[in-house]
Amino acid sequence: MKNKLVVFLIAAVGLLLLPLLxxxxxxxxxxxxxxxxLYVLLALGLNIVVGYAGLLDLGYVAFYAVGAYMFGLLASPHLTDTFPAIKAMFPYGMHLPxxxxxxxxxxxxxxxxxxxGAPTLKLRGDYLAIVTLGFGEIIRVFMNNLDRPVNITNGPKGLQQIDSIKIFGMDFGRSGELFGIEFSSVTKYYYLFLLLVVVSVIICHRLETSRIGRAWMAIREDEIAAKAMGINTRNMKLLAFGMGATFGGVSGVMFATFQNFVSPESFSLQESVMIVAMVVLGGIGHIPGVVLGAVLLAALPEALRWVAGELDLQRVTDGRIDAAILRQLLIALAMIAIMLLRPRGLWPSPEHGKAAPQPVKA
Known part of the structure; x- marks a missing residue:
């Protein structure tokens, strides 16, 4: 117990000092x-659906988009500029806390x-994946086309001038200074996102060890047996979809305020596939593994982008190698290598997929 406490304290200090360095x-x-x-938040939410309840969801990015556009509409001048009635009600804009x-x-x-989740309760496996994939694409297409005849989402142009988060008078969109240490706006957002991640990890852990979490895992392992034991599989599946989606909505809100801009391009199918890959690569159903997978797959593309820029591959190869394509190729090769070497993920759950016990020799 003392060793775990020491590890937690060291990790906490490291996470607090990391952005300053x-x-x-x-x-x-x-x-x-x-x-x-942000991707850790998304992966933790999808882990509830995929890891705990065993429901393959390829349209998870739709909930990310719902949260982002909700905040974008309420925290940008788009609605007040487009609808005079709203302008009359909120002359200074809708700036919700x-x-x-x-x-x-x-x-x-x-x-x-x-x-x-309601129309997919009787679907499993590939069929469920196809339906959820379609749902994610429908949301993206709606956001892309709801600019006429009434301009609601501003279509492919996206929503601009979105407010930054303000807490206790502190504007996260501006740099500040505390105890002689300068905190940039991205550093402030780091601590806000870190707080949300810590709260999300606690919630996920409590769910995992609760009766609801055990019911989800029973459905994941054998839905027929779970139903025979008296578990209301219908309500449990709906709850899994709803609980998982809430994390996506919060992540979308944070993404919109962090970027100050949202557009349909940010919520493509590739994003959904990447979030699923984070959960599978890290370890399905295991919170530390999911966090590890999300951090690796979120940081690796950006690190490779920096490497490609530093090496200036376009100039070195006379334009024969595109840095963006090479970056995607390296990411794909890394994912294939990891899944071949660690088929259950980098940090798998000790219970999920555990082999049957071997008989003891006399």
């Missing part, structure tokens, strides 16, 4: 850490998750 090398590295934490925005984003995404 990284910002000396440039805000690029802190920004990379911010996006890694963070305490209202985060629960609202979570609730809206949770409702969207249950709406997705």
């Amino acid at each position: 990284a910002q000396h090398a440039g805000n690029f590295w802190v920004r990379m850490l911010d996006f890694a934490l 963070v305490w209202a925005v985060i629960p609202l984003g979570a609730a809206l995404a949770g409702i969207a998750g249950m709406l997705l």
